[in-house]
Amino acid sequence: MKEPSRIGDRSTSDVVVRLRTQEGRDDWFYCHSPILVEKSKYFADRLSENWPTCQILDSRNCVEVYCQESQFDHHVNFLRLLYVVIHGSLEDIWHGVKNALGILRVAVELGCPQIVAACVNYLEAMPWEEAEEEEILKIIPGMGLKAQPILARVQPVNPLAVLKIFMSAIKFATSSPPSPMNDLKISTQEQLEYMLTEDDDAPLLTADEEVKLEVKECVKGLFTRFNNMLEALLCEPVESAYEKWKMLSFQSYLSDLSWACQILNKLEIMKEFVNSWVGASDKMVLVVEQASSVAEIVETKLKVVEVAAKVLEAIGYGNVILPAAKRLHMVKVWLPFVRVTKPLIDSATTNGDDAPELKIDGELWQSLESTFVSMVLALPSEDQAEILTEWLGNEHFHYPDFTEAFEVWCYRSKVARRRLADILGNHGMADNTL
Numbered sequence: 001m002k003e004p005s006r007i008g009d010r011s012t013s014d015v016v017v018r019l020r021t022q023e024g025r026d027d028w029f030y031c032h033s034p035i036l037v038e039k040s041k042y043f044a045d046r047l048s049e050n051w052p053t054c055q056i057l058d059s060r061n062c063v064e065v066y067c068q069e070s071q072f073d074h075h076v077n078f079l080r081l082l083y084v085v086i087h088g089s090l091e092d093i094w095h096g097v098k099n100a101l102g103i104l105r106v107a108v109e110l111g112c113p114q115i116v117a118a119c120v121n122y123l124e125a126m127p128w129e130e131a132e133e134e135e136i137l138k139i140i141p142g143m144g145l146k147a148q149p150i151l152a153r154v155q156p157v158n159p160l161a162v163l164k165i166f167m168s169a170i171k172f173a174t175s176s177p178p179s180p181m182n183d184l185k186i187s188t189q190e191q192l193e194y195m196l197t198e199d200d201d202a203p204l205l206t207a208d209e210e211v212k213l214e215v216k217e218c219v220k221g222l223f224t225r226f227n228n229m230l231e232a233l234l235c236e237p238v239e240s241a242y243e244k245w246k247m248l249s250f251q252s253y254l255s256d257l258s259w260a261c262q263i264l265n266k267l268e269i270m271k272e273f274v275n276s277w278v279g280a281s282d283k284m285v286l287v288v289e290q291a292s293s294v295a296e297i298v299e300t301k302l303k304v305v306e307v308a309a310k311v312l313e314a315i316g317y318g319n320v321i322l323p324a325a326k327r328l329h330m331v332k333v334w335l336p337f338v339r340v341t342k343p344l345i346d347s348a349t350t351n352g353d354d355a356p357e358l359k360i361d362g363e364l365w366q367s368l369e370s371t372f373v374s375m376v377l378a379l380p381s382e383d384q385a386e387i388l389t390e391w392l393g394n395e396h397f398h399y400p401d402f403t404e405a406f407e408v409w410c411y412r413s414k415v416a417r418r419r420l421a422d423i424l425g426n427h428g429m430a431d432n433t434l
Helices: 033-039 041-046 069-081 097-109 113-125 130-143 145-154 159-173 179-196 209-235 244-267 271-292 298-316 324-348 364-377 381-392 403-426
Strands: 015-020 026-031 055-057 060-066
Touching: 015 033, 015 069, 026 033, 026 069, 033 041, 041 060, 069 097, 097 113, 097 130, 097 145, 113 145, 130 145, 159 179, 159 209, 159 244, 179 244, 209 244, 209 271, 244 271, 244 298, 271 298, 271 324, 298 324, 298 364, 324 364, 324 381, 364 381, 364 403, 381 403
Parallel strands: 015 060
Antiparallel strands: 015 026, 055 060
16 A cells, blocks of 8 residues: 655655745755645646746756745645645644634645635634734735635624614613622623724614613613612611611612713713602712711712712703703702712722722812802802802812802803893893893
């Protein structure tokens, strides 16, 4: 029985493959024309009678192959693979994604459909590191249809599939799952926000009415459960209402509501949430104030402030329109709470090793201050006067700083009669009461 041909067997070879690089590398490989011709179109062409420049070297045909230095080893591996009897896949001989990708490029260049198919099957099935994926995305699209299966995992997804996974994810993210699933919930919330974010690429999901309705319903359910907890805490004896596990659950709800505000803002559907928060504000402040007499709840207070800041911002800058009475109520509820809470949180973050680890948005207090100023200046002037009077006589008057609001109020008040008289006079509506 005749032994199979082996690459490098000089005694039986009839072809020399000469690999050369621009850097001057020049290696010879003793090969066999039947194998080269059968498996590679490149070699079949150059060893045919139609290729007049085929050189004779040491009584053998010589085929020169030029390549870049970085691709040299891949060409060597390709030549060796030509001698492997290919039955199905070759998982054991690729030695990783990078190596298989290099061999694939050579196989495409030298026209070897068997090795191309084997490389494609391997690369399609293997996990990729980020750098490998970037390299694949650079190389594979230019290789034609035969290599396209590799890109199946990075192809654009059917919009219906995106919608289904979004709907499933929003339900889970707002379902208040048990604490052991907290990490999964947070990850899901992050991805939902990413799906709706427009950055260098368009959002993954188009927020149509169906999407907005589902988000509103899910957040409504989340807020209902939160409101039920508020009422339960107010009804229970203080000793049992503020047990540690209940406070942790309370904080979890607040974290979910803070995240929900981000989603609602992106979809421009904050109105229902704001109205719900307005309705629950008195109960919320009461719950937190009662808890203060039982245990240290600085972190809980911070989470309350973070959600309140998002709601107040939506009101203060006109993203959600509320009547003056509700806007005044929100200022009167949350302004005192924030004034007292800020020093507690500032103190907790500067008290050294014993302080709780708080993650605070560096712009939180400045943003809240600007929001309060905007809300106050949008109120009727009599209400502004009441708030400013209280501010000037309050021990916490340094935050928020209403200097700007005071200046604007003084100017408006001083010129109010003249400006209004001018306006009415221009319209022929002079009022003798002015």
